[in-house]
Amino acid sequence: MPMYPQQPTPGLPEDPYREAPGPVPRQANPSWMGQVHPGHYRPAPGHGGQPLATVGPHLPETALRVSRARTGLAGLSIAGGVLAFLSLFLVVPFLLSNTGAGGFLIGFLASLVPLSVVLAAVHIIDRWEPEPKRLLLFAFVWGAAVSVAVTLLIQPFFVIAFQFTDQADLQTYMATVQAPVVEEFAKSLGLLIILLAARRQFDGPVDGVVFAFTIAGGFAFTENILYFGRAVAESASPASDLAQIFFLRGVMSPFAHAIFTGTTGLVMGFAARKWHTGASVGAFLAGLLPAMFLHNRWNSMGRGFLLDYIMVQVPIFLLAVAGIIFLRVAEKRLTRQRLLEYSAAGWFTPDEVQLLATPAGRRTALSWAATAGRKPQMKQFLKAATQLANIRQRILSGRDVPLHQAEERHQLQRILELRAAIAR
Template sequence: MSMHPFPPADGQPSRPPGPQGPLPGQANPTWMGHVDPQYYRPAPGNAAGPVNAGQGHPLVPPQMRSAAGSTIGTPSPGLLALTIGGGVLAFLSLFLVVPFLLANTGTGGFLVGFVASLVPLSAVLLAVYVIDRWEPEPKRLLLFAFTWGAAVSIAVTLLVQPFFALAFQFADEADFRTYMATIQAPVVEEFAKSLGLLLLLLMARKHFDGPVDGVVFAFTIAGGFAFTENILYFGRAIAESASPASDLAQIFLLRGVMSPFAHAIFTGTTGLIMGFAARRWHSGASVAAFFIGLLPAMFLHNRWNSMGQGFLVEYILVQVPIFVLAIIGIILLRVAENRLTRQRLLEYAAAGWFTPSEVAMLATPGGRRSALNWAGSYNRRPQMKAFVKAATQLAFTRQRILSGRDVQLHQAEERQQLHNILALRAAVAG
């Protein structure tokens, strides 16, 4: 059966770009990913000739066809060090974290708390998947982020918080508890969590190059931290309460249903600010963004922990709007990222690598869904999904080149990705 290589994008014009392609003045379609004109350069041309709308796969060498879906590149020394070092730190942290949890919850409380904590954790990780679906971060980095939050940041908190307890003496225990909840917890916990973000930015900068990446890593770290903290709170409800079932239900409602994203939103503000700093790569700027980003995270954490007798009113009037604003902010980030992806792919289309209708398909959520459904009717959904992801990654590689970051390294990666695009196109077209 003869197949058109890609489905038409509904309602999208198929006008080709101008004879010289997008001009430098068009290189900044959104506020995100601004490109300085001095760094702008045309996309490399397709030596095999422009891709035509009716073409199945243009001049793909056999060895390139077998490369479809392959992983490009090898881990950098920084990424390898981050993975190994993070694993060692997480393992060592367990020797402090696990005994602490067991001492406070008992074995039964620990097991119940562990299972119950999987529910809010699943909600956070689902959000990470949705946000990061089309340009996913390496699994090893997401694993680092999760283990940092679940183990290392907890260990750092346990080691540092006694110094806060000794720094001030309170005659009233209620004042001491208020101090620990509203001052110590926001300062120490947000610092401990965000330290993992700083390591990611400094040692895996290739994969941390924008606000969306910052939010993804921050949500993953915060999800891990909240997971361990929930084990403690849920387990205590079992171990210390005279009516464990009702107390567990009450705490689960508060932490697992009403606020599963609390820590994610706190730390997400730090990740957002650090992500913007990553657009203009500079070590000093990244460290400065780390400290600046801690301020809103600590403030939001403080406001959450400061809610007292008027909890329900403040939750409805303050915390729910903050959550809604977070959702709107993430949607705006994704819209801006889609527009940036479209612009970068249009530049490759001008160089002959894509058709304009393919760009419309690859750079919009609706176009991607239509493409996957269309490919599924020919039993080629996995191949189409790989093609869409590869094109998205290619667009972000070009963004790194145009931002002036490690240009030669990313240009070499760009060449490999372009060859892979041809192979993936062949796999989809059959």
């Protein structure tokens, strides 16, 4: 694997960020994702040093720990843990009162199956640029505990606000109005918190989908415990009723909540590229509308459920799958282009960009590193390069440029350290 630039030049420039914005090269916009305004484009900082394995001071592990702490993930994790713990005092008694101890246990175990399916999908979507595990854990506990508690606290006000004399009308109202509005608000509130508190980790629409799917998977997990457990506790034939409700929720629709909230995550992901608090809140509100609409359509299916499922819900699911694939392809193209810009500045060779920015190249790089006993270092190098591409995209967005340039400088130094660890 090549570890050096093609044409190194002596001397490290005093100010690698001195170049002013210039015209946008034709290839700088490889897809619709991440379009660059001409006034915001600037070349990548020049490397201009000696062979990359020896350039730059060694960055101590303590400095890396300080940098990671600055992301705010620790504070967000603690806050999420506290909120989840407090939420359990409301959620667990609610579940036990509806399912009983036996129903709760069976419902819990049965709910692990659809949850595993959703989390497996999250893992596949998130493989290109894995999100921090603590942030994904926050998203899950928000969905499984906090959003459920928020729903339980808010939904009584919807019942009080609209008085119904007919029980059937009340049930219809709760399913088609209250549930879509309250549940999507409660779930997506977690997305907004992630975007505002950990915005450096929220790089675009793919990240929005990943966080949304994780939150929705947690919410569906708790909701499934309620439905599965209640089928056991309240039925005269618990086995058949559990099988029926499990087939409906666990087999036919494990991604229902994920698709609902995923639309909000998608909208907020596009807003994340702008790095503007007002735009983020606006995207949160705008993203709730399609989520609530899809949720309403799902809960409105009645006697013609099977026909609506085949004619409406299955195409929506297939459209969601196609959209995620489309986003992944666009994300990979953008990563490759941004790394090519660093390659032109001397930080990578073109061959390295192929290894870092294509699925086949990454497999080759990891295989090579495994034979050399450096696979963990190579994984970190791949991740750091992808993060570097995202940092450059933020710089080219034109917002908070000095802040992101400082982050870029730190990331380039980390790239040097990881490169040295692989090359030695």
